[in-house]
Amino acid sequence: MxxxxxxxxxxxxxxxxxxxSKSETNRLLLLQALYPGITINNISESDDSTVMQQALAGSEAIVDIHHAGTAMRFLTAYFALQEGKEVVLTGSQRMKERPIAVLVDALRSLGAQIEYTENEGYPPIKITGKKLTQSKVAMKANVSSQYITALLLVAGRLENGLELTLEGELTSIPYINMTLSLLKEVGIATTFKGNVITVKPATNNQQPATITVExxxxxxxxxxxxxxxxxxxxxxxxxxxxxxxxxxxxxxxxxxxxxxxxxxxxxxxxxxxxxxxxxxxxxxxxxxxxxxxxxxxxxxxxxxxxxxxxxxxxxxxxxxxxxxxxxxxxxxxxxxxxxxxxxxxxxxxxxxxxxxxxxxxxxxxxxxxxxxxxxxxxxxxxxxxxxxxxxxxxxxxxxxxxxxxxxxx
Incomplete structure (x- = not known):
């Protein structure tokens, strides 16, 4: 049209x-999938958030997120720790041209099993969910904040939490702070000192939370x-x-x-x-x-x-x-x-x-x-x-x- x-x-x-906000909504949708006691009000009506909801609610072996960059990054981390579940995460032609190696490398260093099915470093990716046992990872600080957020969102579900070291000059700090603030709202303890972000493992006694998206x-x-x-x-x-x-x-x-x-x-x-x-x-x-x-x-x-x-x-x-x-x-x-x-x-x-x-x-x-x-x-x-x-x-x-x-x- x-x-x-x-x-x-x-x-x-x-x-x-x-x-x-699409940014807040997609973070909260992922947290809701990990911690079901969360209720979300004023959910974004965007395509990206609709795709995110469908992917988290579905059981398909192939998940197509179309143009949704946040969904691609966040779901990569989410599916990596869904033990016993195998998913191919794909998207539009443009999505297949958007790099994801920085996030995949970080998840692999934590123990994730992820393979590229077409071009090295780019979607589609095949993810075999498993228990991630490592808890320390380093990532360049000047990459998209969505890579960093993807790790932070799932960090509370790692056995020993996560210590993420950001190397170099920090960018998109407000988006990182948004993620940490939402983690705090659902009861996940975090610290952000210098270039190191620490997320404590969830205690599994999160209180039910109702969050209204700005x-x-x-x-x-x-x-x-x-x-x-x-x-x-x-x-x-x-x-x-x-x-x-x-x-x-x-x-x-x-x-x-x-x-x-x-x-x-x-x-x-x-x-x-x-x-x-x-x-x-x-x-x-x-x-x-x-x-x-x-x-x-x-x-x-x-x-x-x-x-x-x-x-x-x-x-x-x-x-x-x-x-x-x-x-x-x-x-x-x-x-x-x-x-x-x-x-x-x-x-x-x-x-x-x-x-x-x-x-x-x-x-x-x-x-x-x-x-x-x-x-x-x-x-x-x-x-x-x-x-x-x-x-x-x-x-x-x-x-x-x-x-x-x-x-x-």
Whole structure:
């Protein structure tokens, strides 16, 4: 499904309820499978979380997680310690191109039995569940935090717990802290000192816990972008959010303040309001929040200001190579942009194209949603718009509620 998106008048000031965080939900679903006393409220409606639920509830010998990166990493660790169970974990063609050797090597060092069935270092993988007897492992610190989280989530079920040493400079620390906080909520003791994380073995007397998933901050980023690009005075209310959020992407409130968006916390919601603000070129280090890089780059382009974004090395192995994809698609609008393996530089300037530009989405939900706010400035065509279901199935409906005209082509 391709759609044409434009805004006839101005953005409506309205309230939007955003589904639960995919990151929190998938962590909790795995913990619930390990510790059945957990009840989860406000579960994410995303494809990734649906796939995760199906994989944990099913008994199939082949588990296909499609494009779901968190499911691939978390389930690799989960199935590795399901004694007597044999599973082949596979996914989409792009998933088969996303490396998993770092996690597999770490699990093997703990005693796991995992084989590659096609290409060495990449899914699909055949996992034969067994008791894991080792308790110490080292891993490079600058890899995807999902590898680290996968080990931490299952660590309480290891006989002697886990001592994980992270080698080198730490990245994506908020995502690691989110995992450790959720472990604490379900009664698993942890410590994080220097570059060493210790998880104590579960005592098997975890108390029943009811946990409400906070709404997804990554999904909020698109509304920050809309407000930044909209008229002064535009306001949008988003629920449900906490001021002391576990999610790294809550840094949006500080980042977008530099683009004229005020964030006010009120009754478990946030109010985003466009203020009169003097704009200038921006520079952000996004080591801890790489998932919002696409949104920030597109917002800056729409505002006509330059930006320099760094700490983006993990974007090369996402649903697509997000840096190259951004360069290609923004260039269609006339952007002057350059990228390296971990950075993006955008020159100031924006002249609306004479005719609608078609944005390719590369099976990447964030490409579709990051470019959508540009429709405030110029009509945009989003190819394969249904890809948003990976994390935010009601996104186009919510865009209509804000006054955007969404026409299927």
């Amino acid at each position: 391709d759609i044409k998106l434009n805004l006839n008048t101005s953005v409506h000031s309205t309230a939007i309820k955003i589904t639960g 709404s997804d901050w990554s999904s909020a980023s698109y509304f920050y972008s809309i407000v930044a690009l909209a008229d002064v005075g535009t306001a949008i209310v988003l629920s449900s959010y906490k001021q002391n959020s576990l999610q790294g992407d809550s840094a949006l409130s500080e980042i977008y303040a530099e683009m004229g968006v005020e964030t006010t916390f009120k009754n478990n919601s946030i109010v985003l309001k466009k203020l009169n603000h003097q704009l200038s070129a921006l520079s952000f280090e996004l080591n801890n929040t790489p998932d919002i890089a696409q949104t920030i780059a597109v917002t800056c382009f729409g505002l006509g200001i330059g930006c320099y974004l760094t700490g983006l090395h993990t974007l090369k192995i996402k649903e697509t190579d997000r840096l190259e994809a951004l360069k290609t698609e923004l260039s269609k609008f006339g952007a002057k942009i350059s990228v390296t393996d971990d950075s993006l530089a955008l020159e100031a300037g924006f002249n609306p194209p004479a005719s609608p530009v078609a944005v390719a989405t590369y099976n990447d939900h964030r490409m579709a949603m990051a470019f959508a706010p540009l429709a405030i400035k110029t009509p945009v065509i989003i190819n394969d718009a249904g890809v948003v279901s990976k994390s935010y199935p009601t996104f186009w409906h919510d865009m209509q509620a804000l006054g955007f005209v969404v026409n299927e082509l």
